[in-house]
Amino acid sequence: MMKKKAIISISSNQEIDKDDIIEVITPGDFYKDTHGFRVSYDETEISGMEGTKTKLLITEDKFMLEREGTTTTKMEFQKNNDSLSLYNTPYGMLELKIHTKDLKVNVNEEGGEVFVNYNLSIGGQKPQTTLLTIKIKA
DSSP, rough: OOOOEEEEEEEEEETTOOOOOEEEEEEEEEEEEEEEEEEEEEEOOGTTTTEEEEEEEEOSSSSEEEEESSSSSEEEEEOOOOOOEEEEEEEEEEEEEEEEEEEEEEEEEEEEEEEEEEEEEEOOOOOOOEEEEEEEEE
């Protein structure tokens, strides 16, 4: 499948504060390879990560998010699974612990939707439940 231009909408909010939704809508590339569906886009000033490229890999049961640039990280989400990630920011390195409670993937050649419900704990702090929805329109 050739690379397609896509509009990617990413919204996330903490479960405790359902009204405080952060949404970023950005143009990017969308294509399928042997590993699954891939999305890549450049972060903007709005996300506070200007100068960073974000890549997503989406398979039926797994979702990976990788950032390179001013902010570097690799996060992996798999239902009922824990993963550890190092988050390298201009302000230093953080350790992220992710426990994925739920992952729903509904993506085909035209785009689709990924929903992740996960607990995120930064540097050993109390975990926060985050809901993340990614919509792709190719």
